[in-house]
Amino acid sequence: MTAPLTPPHRPSPNDPWQIPPKGGGSHPGMLPESQEEHDRRADLWRAALITVLTTAAGIALGALWLWLAPRVPLVSDNQAVFLSESEGEQAIGSDGTFVLLALAFGAVAAVLVFLFFRRGGIALVVGLALGGLLGSLVAWGVGVWFGPERDVVAHAREVGKGVVFDAPLELHAKGALLAWALAAMVVHLALTAVFGPRDPEPESGGWTPGAPGTPGTAPGSPTER
Secondary structure, rough: OOOOOOOOOOOOOOOOOOOOOOOOOOOOOOOOOOOOHHHHHHHHHHHHHHHHHHHHHHHHHHHHHEEEEEEEEEEEEOEEEOOOOOOOOOHHHHHHHHHHHHHHHHHHHHHHHHHHHOOHHHHHHHHHHHHHHHHHHHHHHHHHHHOOOOHHHHHHHHHHHOEEEEEEOOOOOOHHHHHHHHHHHHHHHHHHHHHHHOOOOOOOOOOOOOOOHHHHHHHOOOOOO
């Protein structure tokens, strides 16, 4: 007797040259995406979204910095440009205003991210940090670009001798660009540590010393009687 042949309209399930069926079925040689890979991909998308939105928020920071930063008054005698107030602290105040605003933006961004996603993760922290740095650069550019005239000599000639005018808005302490990112990371990590979800504690399969079937218990011992 010979083994029955597979009907022509019904291919053998063990045929290595079989064409995979169309539709949502997975190929036998392809492993389904694990939950860990799915979560990692979702975290990357969240981090990218946070980076983009935080960078865009730098426009608001730049506008507030331009509005609130103190101006440095200058005056010209047609030969040179001088500080109108030699003992003024407007330049320091400009940097301080940027730092305070950046810290506030970083804290608010961290709170919003935590409230929206309700989770931690290195991807979210990296998104906040990168977005904070890029947002600070955007804010710096907005403040300088839309601030007072950057060509001091031309501006002095335009306004004339003895007329006080504002110096260009500058950020002297470049370390202020890190304030937003640092504040966002610290606040988000603190919120995650205090209010974030806790990892489930491992279940212990506890065994009672001397219980039947446990190692070290001899048959017929007093514990089995």
